[in-house]
Amino acid sequence: MDQDYISMWQNLGIDLENHDCLLKALADFYQQIYLSQENRPEGMKYFDFVISEAHGLRIKELLEAKKQGKKVIGTFCVYVPEEMILAVKGICVGLCAGAQIGFDEAEKVLPKNTCDLIKAFIGFKLTQVCPYTESCDLLVGETTCDGKKKAYEILDKLTRKVYVMEVPHRKTEAGKELFLKELFNFKEKLEEISGQKMSLETLREGVKIVNEKRKALMRLESLRAHDPVPISGLDALLVEQIAFYDDPIRFTKKVNELCDELEERVKMGVGVKPKGTPRVLITGCPFALPNWKLHHLIEASGAVVVGEESCVGRRYYHTLVPENFNSVKESIKALAERYLNTHCACFTPNTERIEDIKNMAKKLNAQGIIYYSIQFCTPYLFEAYQVEKALNFPFLKIDTNYSTEDVGQIKTRVEAFIETL
Amino acid sequence: MKVLGLDVGSTYIKVALFESKKLKFLEKDKTSYQPLEKCLKYIEKYQPDQVVATGYGRNLINTNLENCTTISEIKAFAIGAKFIHPKVRTILDIGGQDTKVISLDEKGKVVKFEMNDRCSAGTGRFLEIMCKALGYEVEDLNNLEFEGNVKVKISSLCTVFAESEVISLIAQGIPREEILKGVHLSIVYKVLSMLKRIPVREDFVFAGGCSQNRILKRFLENQLKIKVITFKESPFLGAIGAGIFGIKYTL
Numbered sequence: 001m002d003q004d005y006i007s008m009w010q011n012l013g014i015d016l017e018n019h020d021c022l023l024k025a026l027a028d029f030y031q032q033i034y035l036s037q038e039n040r041p042e043g044m045k046y047f048d049f050v051i052s053e054a055h056g057l058r059i060k061e062l063l064e065a066k067k068q069g070k071k072v073i074g075t076f077c078v079y080v081p082e083e084m085i086l087a088v089k090g091i092c093v094g095l096c097a098g099a100q101i102g103f104d105e106a107e108k109v110l111p112k113n114t115c116d117l118i119k120a121f122i123g124f125k126l127t128q129v130c131p132y133t134e135s136c137d138l139l140v141g142e143t144t145c146d147g148k149k150k151a152y153e154i155l156d157k158l159t160r161k162v163y164v165m166e167v168p169h170r171k172t173e174a175g176k177e178l179f180l181k182e183l184f185n186f187k188e189k190l191e192e193i194s195g196q197k198m199s200l201e202t203l204r205e206g207v208k209i210v211n212e213k214r215k216a217l218m219r220l221e222s223l224r225a226h227d228p229v230p231i232s233g234l235d236a237l238l239v240e241q242i243a244f245y246d247d248p249i250r251f252t253k254k255v256n257e258l259c260d261e262l263e264e265r266v267k268m269g270v271g272v273k274p275k276g277t278p279r280v281l282i283t284g285c286p287f288a289l290p291n292w293k294l295h296h297l298i299e300a301s302g303a304v305v306v307g308e309e310s311c312v313g314r315r316y317y318h319t320l321v322p323e324n325f326n327s328v329k330e331s332i333k334a335l336a337e338r339y340l341n342t343h344c345a346c347f348t349p350n351t352e353r354i355e356d357i358k359n360m361a362k363k364l365n366a367q368g369i370i371y372y373s374i375q376f377c378t379p380y381l382f383e384a385y386q387v388e389k390a391l392n393f394p395f396l397k398i399d400t401n402y403s404t405e406d407v408g409q410i411k412t413r414v415e416a417f418i419e420t421l
Numbered sequence: 422m423k424v425l426g427l428d429v430g431s432t433y434i435k436v437a438l439f440e441s442k443k444l445k446f447l448e449k450d451k452t453s454y455q456p457l458e459k460c461l462k463y464i465e466k467y468q469p470d471q472v473v474a475t476g477y478g479r480n481l482i483n484t485n486l487e488n489c490t491t492i493s494e495i496k497a498f499a500i501g502a503k504f505i506h507p508k509v510r511t512i513l514d515i516g517g518q519d520t521k522v523i524s525l526d527e528k529g530k531v532v533k534f535e536m537n538d539r540c541s542a543g544t545g546r547f548l549e550i551m552c553k554a555l556g557y558e559v560e561d562l563n564n565l566e567f568e569g570n571v572k573v574k575i576s577s578l579c580t581v582f583a584e585s586e587v588i589s590l591i592a593q594g595i596p597r598e599e600i601l602k603g604v605h606l607s608i609v610y611k612v613l614s615m616l617k618r619i620p621v622r623e624d625f626v627f628a629g630g631c632s633q634n635r636i637l638k639r640f641l642e643n644q645l646k647i648k649v650i651t652f653k654e655s656p657f658l659g660a661i662g663a664g665i666f667g668i669k670y671t672l
Contacts, residue, residue, distance in 0.1 A: 399538065406539045408477055409519065413536055416495030420531045 005056050008063065012135060015128035022101055022129045023055065026290055033296050037232055039272045041265070043258030044235050050242050054289075058245065059131045065091055066135070071194045074136035076121065077144055078311045078342055079167045081335045083321065084187060086206035086248070088194040093132050094244025095121060095139065098291030100402045102127035109154055115376045116402040117288060118151045125158050132245065133159070138193050140186075142167045144346040145379055163189055169347055171340060180336040187332065203331040207321045213248050214317040216255035221314065223262045224306045225364045228271020229279070230262040233305025234295045235272075240312050241289045278303040278421040281366035283357050283387065285374045286311035291402060294372055294410075301415045306364040309357050310372075315342050318356070345379035353383070354390045361393060367421045368394040370414070375401045394421055425469035426664025428497065428657070429456050429478030432517025432545060433630060436463050437660035442668050447657045452517075457481055473667035475659050477518075492666050494659055495523055495534050501662030502626045503529040505652050510622035513612060513641075513649075514658070515631035517545040520612060524619040533619045542578040543611030545630050550580055551604040554587045555597045563633040565601075571640075573603035578611055602636070609640040616645070627651045628658040 009019060030051060050058070062072050073085045074095040082092040100116065102123025110122055124130040133139070141152035141164040149164075156162035166182050168175035187198055196202075220239060223230055239255060265271065280303050282294065287310060295305050308314060321338045325331040343353040361369060371387060373380040381399065388395050396417040400406055426437040430452060438446040446467070450459055456478045464472065464486070472489040474482040475497035483491045494514070498521070502509040512523040520543050523534040541547050549559045573595055577583045583604075590600050608631075625647055631637060632655035641649045654661065 409536065409538055412477070412493055412495070412519075413534075416493035416531065416534060419493055419496045 002056065004060075008059060009055075009131060012059075012131050013128060014131055014134060018102075018127045019055075019129045022099070025099075027052075029290060029292075033292050034234065034238070037234065037272070039270075040235060041231055041258060041261050043254070043261045044231075044238075046254045046258075047235070047238050047242055050246055051238070054245075055131050059135060061247065062091060062093070062132075062135045066137075069195075071137040072132075072135050073190070073193075074133060074139045076140070076148065077142045077167075078316050079142055079144065079339055079344070080140050080165060081183065081186075081339055082248075083203065083206035083210045083335060084183070084190055084198065084332075086209055087198045087202040088190045088196040089202070090190065090194055090196075092248075093136070094288075095130070095133055095136070096244075096286060096288035097121045097124045097130070098288035098402060101129055110151065113376050114147050114151070115285075115374045117286065117374055117377075118147045120288070120402065122151055122154060122158075125155060136161060138163055138189070140165060144344060145377070147376070167346070168340075171347060176336070176340060179340050180333065183332050183336050183339075198328060200326070200328055200331065203325075203328060204323065207323055207331065207335075209248050209252075211320045211323065213243065213252045213255075214320055216252045216259065217243060217317040219259045220255055220262070221307060221317075221364070223259060223266065226266045226271075227279070227365065228269065228273060228275040228277065229304050229306060230265035230271055231258075232272045233280075233282075233299055233308075234292060237287060237292065237295050237305070237308065237312070240308065240316065241287065243316065244289075244312070273304050278418050279306045279365055279367050280304065280418075280421075281307045281309065281357070281361050281364060281369050282313075282372050283309040283360075283369060284372035284384075285377050285380050286313075288312065293402070293404070293407070294370070294398065294400070297407065297411055297414055298370065298418075301411060301418055303368075303414075303418045303421070306366055307360050309353070309360050311344070314356065314360060315344065318342060345383045350383065354387055357387060357391065361391075368396065368417060370417070371395065371397045373397070373399050375399055423467060423469040423471075424664050424667035425464065425467055425472045426497075426660040426662065426667060427460055427463070427472060427474045427476075427479075427482060428494070428659035428663060429460060429474060429476040429482060430517055430630070430659070431477055431519070433656070434459055434463075434476075434478075435657045435660040436467075437657055437664040438467050438469065439664045439668055444661065444664070447654060447660070449656065452478070457485055461486075471667045471670075473663040473670070475663045490667070490670060492663060495521065495531055495536075497659040497662035497666065498628055499523055499525055499529060499531050499662065500665050501658030501660070502628060504661055504665055505654055505658065506624065506626050506650060508624045509626045511616075511619075511625045512658075513616070513625070513627050514629035515543070515545060515608070515612070515627075515637070516629040517549075520544050520615065520629075522612070522615045522619055522621075524621070535615045535618045537611075537615070540578075541580045542583075543608050543615075547580050547583070547608060548604065548631065548634075550584055551587055551601070554584055554591070555601055555604075557597075557601070562601075562636070566635050566639075567598055567602050569602075571599075571602045571606045573599045575600075575603045575607040578607065583607065605634075605636045605640055608637065609644055612641070613644055621645070621647075623647050625649050626655070626658075628655045630656050632656060 097120035106123035
């Protein structure tokens with residue numbers, strides 16, 4: 001390992017021993033799941049590189065930016081507008097964690113029946129393995145679910161850097177008003193921490209950058225509608241995951257280059273799997289890095305994942321922010337409207353999500369839907385019933401966590417489901 | 422042309438040999454810790470032209486054997502049940518470590534299925550552990566039949582907790598026959614909760630290692646109010662289905 005990195009991690013307060021275990025496990029896992037795939041697009045090389053340098057080069061970039069006075073802001077949810085972070089010249093990084101690291105430690109402070117996503121970000125902190133968390137000047141929590149809400153109180157005790165933004169649970173006029181106020185409060189907080197003023201110009205620039213990123217991700221999604229599919233679900237998922245922490249301008253460029261290549265593939269009828277491979281849409285909870293379990297199981301069972309109706313997926317890039325605002329106030333309003341139009345199960349009612357799933361299934365030519373929920377994620381577990389009833393589509397519900405203990409059982413179910421498609 | 426259907430379950434390996442498309446032999450052996458070796462012995466014995474594997478060990482066999490394909494247990498049971506009872510619409514399989522319920526359309530295609538996830542409640546393993554606590558061999562149960570209603574209720578579905586419950590009932594001096602009835606009823610309740618999630622129709626075939634258990638069958642019929650059909654081949658339906666899939670696959 002690069003000596004520079006080791007001292008960089010040491011300076012960040014990373015526990016080198018724990019961190020080493022994490023990196024080793026990740027490298028093996030990546031080799032096994034990603035690099036063994038056949039016929040991958042050339043354009044994935046960039047994303048392989050980003051993953052291999054996730055704790056190295058990217059952290060170095062963040063630290064250099066910090067030296068120039070920029071602030072690193074960590075977020076855990078797609079309701080937190082990254083445009084606003086860019087508008088104070090900040091860097092936005094997603095901090096959700098997708099591996100069972102530090103769970104023993106996490107369970108000392110959290111109830112056992114907490115979802116793995118929460119256990120993971122608390123566990124990562126308690127075992128000091130995440131250089132992103134350690135690089136952040138501010139950790140932005142939100143009130144989407146009870147578990148996260150209470151976990152942020154604990155995370156704040158551990159870091160003293162947590163700011164919580166309130167997300168309403170109903171899309172009523174009162175809810176909209178509250179969210180708008182919260183964005184104005186968030187603006188103040190960001191200005192205070194960065195010492196930068198959010199201006200019409202910087203907001204325009206921020207909105208433009210993130211819109212371009214979302215357009216690229218939409219373009220990638222639409223290419224997955226083709227049969228044979230030009231990119232595996234695993235690779236597309238990786239791109240969606242990297243969207244949360246890579247430099248947004250460079251990322252957008254690389255996604256567009258990948259899409260150019262995929263368009264060529266489509267023209268020539270080249271795919272990663274044979275034409276007629278069963279096509280599955282996944283809907284439900286987020287897939288934080290490095291959670292590749294379900295995609296891997298589905299694709300190793302002879303199907304291909306063609307889309308994710310998930311926070312790591314469509315709920316991140318569902319719509320753009322209108323760019324025709326003429327004042328700071330108008331821009332915050334436009335952001336509030338766009339962000340509140342995200343269809344998460346923490347809202348009631350949340351019937352729009354069912355329409356999203358229907359539209360995606362149709363557009364992406366899916367033949368079956370796999371409903372993915374992380375154990376103890378009450379909002380998504382509850383919505384499964386209504387979604388299944390409303391869809392009238394081949395449907396399989398998988399309730400799982402980050403461990404590998406149920407891989408055999410899930411594989412049997414997924415294989416049997418694919419056989420029925 | 423010989424086709425061997427292999428159902429490598431968690432507790433037993435079941436084999437079905439087809440010769441010229443006719444079912445010739447059925448055999449089973451404990452899976453134990455060397456499933457691959459045991460399967461290879463069967464292959465040596467029967468010298469099949471093709472092998473189709475199903476069950477938890479299917480991929481182990483597949484990666485170590487040429488001329489082998491795999492199908493999921495759900496599909497294997499659907500095909501096997503249709504072979505033995507062509508009108509089948511619902512299948513219940515209680516195996517060693519999992520329980521599944523499958524709903525079929527009139528052509529025998531799988532419409533919906535449910536499986537227990539990672540927990541052994543309502544499976545053969547649950548029964549086995551309770552038997553141990555009560556001094557029975559699990560095989561003895563197939564020859565038992567108890568009259569009368571269930572007087573003792575086992576309320577815990579968790580194998581570990583249910584075992585302590587059984588032990589405390591023994592300590593209260595309750596006859597083991599009564600406790601055993603309660604254990605059976607608790608499995609039936611677990612199965613019923615799974616059956617609620619799929620369409621259940623007549624021509625209900627009970628399969629898997631526990632299908633020879635007459636107490637379970639009677640309790641199921643009482644609760645479901647429909648006829649539960651079992652065959653002596655019921656524990657082998659997965660292997661039979663795999664074999665038939667192999668015959669169709671080579672055609």
